[in-house]
Amino acid sequence: MSASVSPIREPLVTGGKTYHDITEDICSPTERTPSTAWVLAFIVSVTGLAFYVFCVAWTVWNGIGTWNLNRTIGWGWDITNFVWWVGIGHAGTLISAILLLFRQKWRTGVNRAAEAMTIFAVICAGQFPLIHMGRLWLAFFIFPYPNTRGPLWVNFNSPLLWDVFAISTYFTVSLLFWYTGLVPDFATVRDRAKGIRRRVYNFLAFGWTGSAKHWQRWESLSLILAGLATPLVLSVHTIVSFDFATSVIPGWHTTIFPPYFVAGAIFSGFAMVQTLMLITRKVLNLQDYITLEHIESMNKVILATGTIVGVAYLTELFIAWYSGYIYEQFAFYNRVLGPYYWSYIGMMSCNVLSPQIFWWRKLRRSVLVTFVMSIFVNIGMWFERFVIIATTLARDYLPSSWSYYTPTWVEIGLFIGTIGLFFTCFLIFTRVAPVVAIAEIKSILKDAGDQYVGPEVARKKAESATATDTH
Amino acid sequence: MKTYNKEVLYGLYEDEQVMLKAIREAKAQHLEIWDVFCPFPVHGLDNALGLSESRxxxxxxxxxxxxxxxxxxxxxxxxxxxxxxxxxxxxxxxxxxxxxxxxxxxxxxxxxxxxxxxxxxCGMGPGVLNPTLDDRITDDKFCIAFDTTNTTEEEQDKLRSFLSGSGAAEVDSKNI
Structure with missing residues (x-):
């Protein structure tokens, strides 16, 4: 079959793979005993998770007083971490939904792991508003259920309640989307398995047979879920930004927040995908499926969104000055030059300045540079949320209640603990599920495999054409 | 395990293009295909089989x-x-x-x-076991299946020769 793809386009699957090679390469990591590196990483992650459980227990037992929050600083590391994790959780849906609608074939190499990452990141994010309530056992109060107090309903006008609906819908839809994509691949694993493994994957594969009608419905379902998830993913971070934007706090009350938060979410999400995928492709030997082409494409997204975020930072400063409103002006003066100036510097240098190196193709295609940059972006985006939350609250309208907020060990422990939770989930995922979407890679093989397309193939074709001409 | 109570004659193809060609051939010869199984969604399969759009x-x-x-x-x-x-x-x-x-x-x-x-x-769900024809269908084989429950030897032979003649690497039958 001749592929109708431009010859200058780089192949997305290298190594001259056949369909069977793809199955073999992607399923085998789930069938081997785990490597030492995996076991060590798992021990470290589970230790982090255990520490997290301890810190939650400590907070619940002793109360929120174990954190350094006070009258003006009602939100500290907790909500910073919440927004950070939610932001990270945006890349999965973006890659699988928006890039599906845009027909970007490079999505197939990374979508599965990115969606898994989304789900785990949203789980981590969801922890913070709950623990932050203090009385964790009353968390069900946030849902409008018929109760014996009237019934007294929740406030549907509150952005915090919108957040409850947005995050829980986002989690549910991402999970369904991810699992529906996984079902055919679980069937592939099932059909290779024996004994107890076969029984487990029989359960997980939902009785998938690969019938033509099922594939047709499956494609239709994926497309519509993508169509629904696209506005959903944009709505989620928009609503998270409403938590701030609908308040009357200078520095928060800005209309630029929704697009600026969404761009930041995509930015940080892609950075986390890079961090994870660079390690995963190396450890699981998936360099033929997650190629430099994929890494470069993601770096381009990071460059674009990082620059959008940078423009947003500068716009905020300009509008604060231009508004002529002294409280707004002070809020931004304080952000840049106040007691938390170091976090502003961290934010600006990690998020705006450092991604600019990706204008150079050579650096975009360097694995090492990409890895370091992805860590930088993760740090920078954490600083961004800290800058927005802490610097603003530490200097409110009343100078008598100004203070300087530093976290206690419990708050730091909760943050480190969710990283443990995240990596524990991700490491288990790499053991039980195919980390690359097998069926989707197979479906693009003849359009993007290096034995069918790419400059090398084009050159060979041209050579054979001239050879026949001369004869 | 669920069962369809069917006797199925099927051919396994190595390549989706060969399979698509065989499906068009079968349509031209008015052979009634029971189902087609693939490891991934094959482009153009719906049209070749004449499946109506999913609702x-x-x-x-x-x-x-x-x-x-x-x-x-x-x-x-x-x-x-x-x-x-x-x-x-x-x-x-x-x-x-x-x-x-x-x-x-x-x-x-x-x-x-x-x-x-x-x-x-689709008749699927947690723990549901639908019968499959071959374990390699979820790997790299493309399968065209005919329902031969109430057919004569002659008709089966015709289908068998159609399958092997249209490029199937293996032809087999199974009760599912």
Whole structure:
């Protein structure tokens, strides 16, 4: 079959793979005993998770007083971490939904792991508003259920309640989307398995047979879920930004927040995908499926969104000055030059300045540079949320209640603990599920495999054409 | 394990293009294909088999509409009839503030409803075991299957020679 793809386009699957090679390469990591590196990483992650459980227990037992929050600083590391994790959780849906609608074939190499990452990141994010309530056992109060107090309903006008609906819908839809994509691949694993493994994957594969009608419905379902998830993913971070934007706090009350938060979410999400995928492709030997082409494409997204975020930072400063409103002006003066100036510097240098190196193709295609940059972006985006939350609250309208907020060990422990939770989930995922979407890679093989397309193939074709001409 | 109580004659192809050609051939010869199984969604298969378009998206629209009406209607009822409270000087019926939750519920209902519908109409679900013809169909084999439950030897021989003649690498039959 001749592929109708431009010859200058780089192949997305290298190594001259056949369909069977793809199955073999992607399923085998789930069938081997785990490597030492995996076991060590798992021990470290589970230790982090255990520490997290301890810190939650400590907070619940002793109360929120174990954190350094006070009258003006009602939100500290907790909500910073919440927004950070939610932001990270945006890349999965973006890659699988928006890039599906845009027909970007490079999505197939990374979508599965990115969606898994989304789900785990949203789980981590969801922890913070709950623990932050203090009385964790009353968390069900946030849902409008018929109760014996009237019934007294929740406030549907509150952005915090919108957040409850947005995050829980986002989690549910991402999970369904991810699992529906996984079902055919679980069937592939099932059909290779024996004994107890076969029984487990029989359960997980939902009785998938690969019938033509099922594939047709499956494609239709994926497309519509993508169509629904696209506005959903944009709505989620928009609503998270409403938590701030609908308040009357200078520095928060800005209309630029929704697009600026969404761009930041995509930015940080892609950075986390890079961090994870660079390690995963190396450890699981998936360099033929997650190629430099994929890494470069993601770096381009990071460059674009990082620059959008940078423009947003500068716009905020300009509008604060231009508004002529002294409280707004002070809020931004304080952000840049106040007691938390170091976090502003961290934010600006990690998020705006450092991604600019990706204008150079050579650096975009360097694995090492990409890895370091992805860590930088993760740090920078954490600083961004800290800058927005802490610097603003530490200097409110009343100078008598100004203070300087530093976290206690419990708050730091909760943050480190969710990283443990995240990596524990991700490491288990790499053991039980195919980390690359097998069926989707197979479906693009003849359009993007290096034995069918790419400059090398084009050159060979041209050579054979001239050879026949001369004869 | 579920069973279809069918005797199935099937051929396994190595390449999807060969299989597509065989399907078109079978259509031309008016052979009735029971089902086709593939390891991935093959482009052009729906047309070759003459499958009608999936109506799943219609159900998605209906579920979404139910979610939207339910969400918006419930919030309106709570704030205008059941327990009217003034928040921030807004009117009781503050429709713009209901939009975010209405949107989320639209998406939630449409997605959950469609996924449940999908698994139900495909006869799939947690722990369901549907019979399969060959373990390699989820790997790299493309399968065309004929229902030979109530057919004569002659007809089966015809189908068998069609399968091997159209490029099937293996031909076999199975009771499922």
């Amino acid at each position: 799943l998206h219609i159900s998605g629209f209906v579920y979404g509409a139910i979610g939207a009406l339910l969400g918006f209607g419930f919030m309106t009822w709570v704030f205008t009839r059941d327990w009217p409270i003034i928040f921030g000087g807004k009117p009781y019926f503050s429709a713009p503030a209901f939009i975010p939750i209405t949107f989320e519920l639209t998406v939630l209902f449409a997605s959950v409803g469609m996924v449940v519908t999908f698994y139900t109409i």
